[in-house]
Each structure stands twice: as C-alpha cells, then as structure tokens.
Amino acid sequence: MGNAGSGREQTVLDRVRRAGVLRPRDLDAEGIPREYLRRLHQRGLLLRLGRGLYAATDRDLGAHESLVAACKAVPNGVVCLLSALRFHDMTTQAPRAVWLAVGHKARAPVNSGIPLHVVRFSGPALSEGVTEHLVEGVPVRVYDPAKTVADCFKYRNKVGLDVALEALREFRQQRKGSADDLWHYASVCRVANLMRPYLEATP
Numbered sequence: 001m002g003n004a005g006s007g008r009e010q011t012v013l014d015r016v017r018r019a020g021v022l023r024p025r026d027l028d029a030e031g032i033p034r035e036y037l038r039r040l041h042q043r044g045l046l047l048r049l050g051r052g053l054y055a056a057t058d059r060d061l062g063a064h065e066s067l068v069a070a071c072k073a074v075p076n077g078v079v080c081l082l083s084a085l086r087f088h089d090m091t092t093q094a095p096r097a098v099w100l101a102v103g104h105k106a107r108a109p110v111n112s113g114i115p116l117h118v119v120r121f122s123g124p125a126l127s128e129g130v131t132e133h134l135v136e137g138v139p140v141r142v143y144d145p146a147k148t149v150a151d152c153f154k155y156r157n158k159v160g161l162d163v164a165l166e167a168l169r170e171f172r173q174q175r176k177g178s179a180d181d182l183w184h185y186a187s188v189c190r191v192a193n194l195m196r197p198y199l200e201a202t203p
Contacts, residue, residue, distance in 0.1 A: 008032065008036055009036055009039060009040055011032070012027065012032060012036040012037065012040060013040060013045060013046070013056065015027070015030075015032075016037075016040075016046060016054055016055065016056050017056045019138070020055065020068065020135070020138040021049060021053055021054070021055050021068050021069060021072040021138050022037075022053075022054050022055070023052050023053060023054075023072065024037055024052050024054075025052075037054050040054075041054065044057060045057055049065070049068075049069040049072075049114070052073075053069050053072055053073060053114075055068075064087065064135050064140065066098050066114065066115075067079055067083065067087065067098055067135065067140050067142075068135050068138045068140060069098075069114050070098040070100055070114050070116060071138065071139065071140045071141060072138060073109060073114055074100055074102065074109045074116070076102060076103070076106060077100035077101065077102050077109075077118075077141070078100065078101045078102075078121075078126070078130050078141045078142065078143055079098065079099065079100060079101075079140065079141065079142040079143065080099050080100065080101040080119060080121070080142075080143050080148065080151055081099040081101075081117075081119065081148070081151055081152060081155060081158070081159055082095040082099050082117075082159055082163070083095055083098050083099040083100075084099070084142050084143045084148040084151075085148055085152070085163070085167055085170075087142050088142075088145045088148065088176065089170075089174070090145060090148070090149075090166075090167050090170040090171060090174065090176065091163065091166060091167060091170065092166070093163060095117070096115060097115035097116055097117040098114065098115065098116055098117065099116075099117045099119065100116055100117070100118055100119070101118075101119050101120075101121040101126060101143070101151075102118055102119075102120060102121070103120070103121065103122065103126055104120050104121075104122045119155065119158070124188045125151075125154070125188055125189050125190075128147065128185070128188050129143045129144045129146065129147025129148075129185060129188075130142075130143060130144075131143070131144045144177070144181075145171055145176035145177050146171065146176070146177040146178075146181035146182050146184070146185050147185045147188075147189075148167065149164070149167045149168050149171050149182060149185070150182065150185035150186050150188065150189040150191060150195070151185075151189060152164035152167045153186070153189070153191045153194055153195050153198075154189040154190070154191045165198065168182075168195075168198055168199075179199070182195070182199060183199070186199070
C-alpha cells in the first residue's frame with residue numbers, strides 16, 4: 001500500500017514538473033486522486049501558488065512566476081498594461097497585481113488566490129497583438145510591445161498618462177517595433193488622434 005502510494009506520488013510529482021504549474025483537475029483525466037497534491041504540498045515537495053495551482057519546489061519559474069500562475073488560473077486571459085510593460089522591460093513600475101485582459105462576456109476569475117487586476121477588452125482590441133511565450137513549459141499570453149503602448153494610452157485613466165508616455169519612450173529607445181506597428185494598434189484601440197502628437201514628436 002505504501003509503495004503504491006509512493007509510486008503514485010512520484011507520478012504526480014513528475015507530472016507537475018512537466019507541466020510547470022498544475023491544477024488539480026489536470027489529474028482527473030488520468031484518474032489520479034487530487035489528494036496526492038495535498039500530500040506532496042504537506043511534505044514540502046510542491047508549492048501552492050494560488051487556489052488550486054501547484055508547482056514543484058525545485059522548479060524555478062523566475063521573475064514571471066506570478067504571470068505563470070495567473071495565466072494558468074485564467075487560461076483565456078492576456079497579460080496587459082502594467083504587467084505587459086514589465087514583461088517587455090518597458091517600465092520602472094512594479095505592479096503588485098497581475099494585469100489581465102479578458103473579454104466583456106468572460107466570467108471574472110474568483111478566489112484564484114493570486115492578486116489580479118482584470119480589465120475588460122473587446123473586439124480587435126482583445127484579439128490583436130497577442131503573443132505566446134513559454135515560461136517553464138507554461139504558455140503565457142502577453143500583448144506585444146506596440147499593442148501594449150496603445151493600450152496604455154487607451155487606459156490612461158487606469159495607469160496614468162505618465163506611464164503611457166514612458167512606455168512610448170522605452171518602445172522607441174529599445175526599438176521594440178516599428179512606427180507602423182504603433183499606428184496600427186493606435187487605430188485598433190481608437191486612440192490614433194490622442195497618440196498622434198506624441199508619435200509625431202517622438203523621434
């Protein structure tokens with residue numbers, strides 16, 4: 001009995017390591033009781049990143065651990081605004097919560113155990129400019145730099161115009177994309193007229 005339990009625990013631990021971050025329901029398809037996650041956590045072999053989110057204690061998720069956990073908890077979410085700026089090294093801001101874009105009709109995540117700042121996007125503003133990055137095997141969806149700059153101007157009342165201007169300056173200085181990219185997403189986000197003087201004034 002003990003050997004069977006130990007073998008099953010090792011199987012779960014291996015599964016978590018392969019996944020990077022694992023949810024209890026990920027084990028259901030394999031017929032493995034969720035209880036094994038709790039046991040491994042109690043033994044100090046698994047970290048509990050949030051409600052129903054586990055990672056191996058010897059797994060280094062790096063500086064983006066909170067993004068990994070957030071994207072695992074909200075699979076349809078896209079890292080946006082301050083968190084996207086941070087991901088692209090385009091801001092000095094250090095957000096305390098993960099900023100995630102979700103559709104207007106999407107169910108808001110509840111009790112994830114992870115600090116989230118959810119913003120409702122719609123249409124092309126939600127779907128365009130999404131890039132996928134693998135962080136320790138976990139897909140993390142993030143808006144690309146040009147889209148993020150446009151988003152910051154659109155949601156300047158949430159992040160501050162100073163943050164949007166800093167993002168634009170860093171985008172240009174770090175050559176994160178082209179002027180055409182900026183104009184395209186300014187149009188998608190319907191802030192072309194607002195951004196025009198800043199785009200024309202920034203070399």
